[in-house]
Each structure stands twice: as C-alpha cells, then as structure tokens.
Amino acid sequence: MRLVIARCSVDYAGRLTAHLPEAVRLIMVKADGCVAIHADGGAYKPLNWMNAPNILVIGDDTWVVTNPKGESLTITLHDVLSDVQSEFGDDPGLQKDGVEAHLQQLLAERCEVLGAGYTLVRREYMTAIGPVDILCRDAVGATVAVEIKRRGEIDGVEQLTRYLELLNRDPLLYPVRGLFAAQEIKPQARVLAGDRGIACAVVDYDLLRGMDDPSQRLF
Amino acid sequence: MRLVIARCSVDYAGRLTAHLPEAVRLIMVKADGCVAIHADGGAYKPLNWMNAPNILVIGDDTWVVTNPKGESLTITLHDVLSDVQSEFGDDPGLQKDGVEAHLQQLLAERCEVLGAGYTLVRREYMTAIGPVDILCRDAVGATVAVEIKRRGEIDGVEQLTRYLELLNRDPLLYPVRGLFAAQEIKPQARVLAGDRGIACAVVDYDLLRGMDDPSQRLF
C-alpha cells in the first residue's frame, strides 16, 4: 500500500463527472491497483476512487487512472507532503455472523417456529422474478411463502407481495399465504403487510441460534 | 488524520458481530473521530469501521471505539509498523454532474422526448407518499406520471405503481398512465412494468444534454 498526502485536485469522468478543487488529501493506492482519495473527515467513504482492475499512469505532477469500462480519474498533484509505501501481505478476511443468510438457514431447519406444524418445502424456491426465501406447508397442507429480513421494511413486503402474486397463478400451489419474518418489523411495514393479508413474525436470532447449538440444548 | 500501519486483530459488535484475524492493516483515524480498518486490496471499502460520532479510547495495545448506538469496535495491536499524523484543513467537497437530478431537470425541460405532444404539468409533483418526478399531459390531454431513474430496476416500478394508485384516486387527474424513464432498464423491471401497464422509455443523458447545450444546437 502506498499512502501519499498531497495538496491535489481531482477529476473523475465515468458514470458521472465529478471534480475536487485543490486541497490537502490522502491518496491511497492498494496492492490490487485501486486508488482512493480521502479527506480528513466525512466517514469512511472516499471523496473519489477507482476500483481495480485499472491502469495507473504516474507522471511528474499528474496521475491518470483508467479502467476497462472507460472511466478515468485524473489526480493533479500541487504539493506532496508525505509519501510512504508498506507491504501488508495477505489478509484472512472478515468473518461475519448474524446476517440474513444465517437467519434463513436457521429458520429453514426449524420452520416449526414460524407456525405449529409447518414443514419445509424448499429454501430459495426459484421463480421467474427471483427466489422465495422459504416455501412451507402449514399444518393442513396449505402453502406458505416466507420472506425473511433482518430488518422488516416496506421493500420486503413489496417483494413478498410480488412472489405471492406469481405463486398464486400456479394451480398446484394455490392458495399461497404470505409470512413476513424478521428480527424487527417497522410499523409501516406491518401496516402494509396487514393491508395485504400477509402475516408477520418477529424472530429472535440469538434464541434460534441457541436452539440450534448442540452445546446449548437441554435434551 | 492519523495513519497507523500495524499487525492487528479487530472485533466489531453491533448490528452484527464480525471478527478480523491478526494481520497487517491500515488503521485510519480522521479528524471527525471516525475509524476505518483497511486491507491492502479489495476496493475502497474498509474491512471494518466506526463512523462519527464515537468515542475512541486508546490503550497500550487495545483501542476501543464505541458509539451512542451501543456498537463497539475493538482493535488489538500486536505490532505497530508505522504511525504518522497530518493536518489537512477543510475540504471544499465534491462537485458532481450527471446524477438523477440532472436527468430529471433535462427531461422536464424537454418532455416532448418522452412522447410526441407531451407537455409538462409539474416537476416534483407532491403527493402524500412522496414526489412524482414529472407529471405530464399527453397529446390528447391525458395525465402521465413519469418516474425517472438512472438505472431502471424493480424498485422504481414499485415506486411508480404506488404513485399511480394514489393519483388515480383523484377524479381531476384520472385516468393517469405511468411512464418509467431511465438511461437503462433492467429486464425484470421491464417485465414488471409491462405486467402493470406501465410504459418504458430509455433516455440518453448525453444526447439530452447536447440538445440542451446551445453550443451543440444545429438550429
């Protein structure tokens, strides 16, 4: 990684055009060639950047980064205050826990928590407009489409509504009910779901994980 | 801005939990207090971060960043390779051109490109559930609601559908047709729009801008 602190101005032309007037900034060049321009504030997002793969041409006072998509980033250096380079080696990467995929997996394994007598038909049931998170049958054999979110908002209800509309055109499945499952459901999403006859279920990730973890089982 | 290069491990606990095994990384601390952990590759996004406002407690070999939302980032330093600090001063900020707002402005000025004989009623026509990008009348005086996107995806069709449902309750406007205008329309969005009787229009930003630019006019 190369870290240059310099008074510079920057122009980007690509998906949009953007310009940075002259000021002191950090220019970060990573081992994979990607370039990012950071100000000293304003959260983690750089002011301007160019992702790999790209080509970096370093001139006396102008750096030009271009990529195969035809985008370009031009950095004009007015005054270089610092310029250091370091070797990092490989990064083992980030380990995440608690995202939607885990929730979906746990609910697929334990879909009786969604309703008494529920049995799994399929996880990621494919349709023409995308995959239904979980398809179940209830205690009397009726089909239930389940949409799972970490945070239940309006978008999720819209998504489930589209699936239901499509699934209900299939005589083998009809009638299909909807169930919106999330760790937290926003009031507006709950209202919209109710308006469309979609049931809501708040699920507790930690509790589910505990049920799934053999070391925490009581029996 | 303080830039520390160190062999470190990191733990985040908040909206999810995440762990970074020991490796060499860049720790960036900006003037506003935000902290970001960068690997030497993998685009501009840091592996882990904590935005301002937060509280950074720096110990001998452990830094703990906490924020008012109850999230925490714990950095354990195993070996500090470099540690530099610089003053940047204020940044004038990024100037952008070519985002959705510009496309909307150009189409409002030239709404005949949306359809022969179209005339503008209002830009940003306010409704209870948000502003309709453009409201037009067609050649025979019927109302057309236009939703504009840079990239037309399913969300945009849903958005326009909600507006149409509301607008069509107004006897002064009824019947209102929908037009989904974007520089690029994804296949699924096109299918959903077709299914709902919403027309699609692909518009060329550069062409529109050229039409708008007096220096490029031929007449």
Next chain:
DNA sequence: GTGTATATCTCGGGG
C-alpha cells in the same frame, strides 16, 4: 426524528 429515495452505491452469489 422518522420516513423516503439516491448511490460512480459495493459486494457476493447464481444462472
């Protein structure tokens, strides 16, 4: 503050 819409969204997975 909450809700809504945008983003050079980024990033990852599946066909």
Next chain:
DNA sequence: CCCCGAGGTATACAC
C-alpha cells in the same frame, strides 16, 4: 458474463 438481492448499506432531504 449479467442479473439479482443484501448491506453494520451511507447519505441527503422532506415531513
């Protein structure tokens, strides 16, 4: 390769 969905989305703006 594109398409789609999730995101600790972040961010700006309106109500």
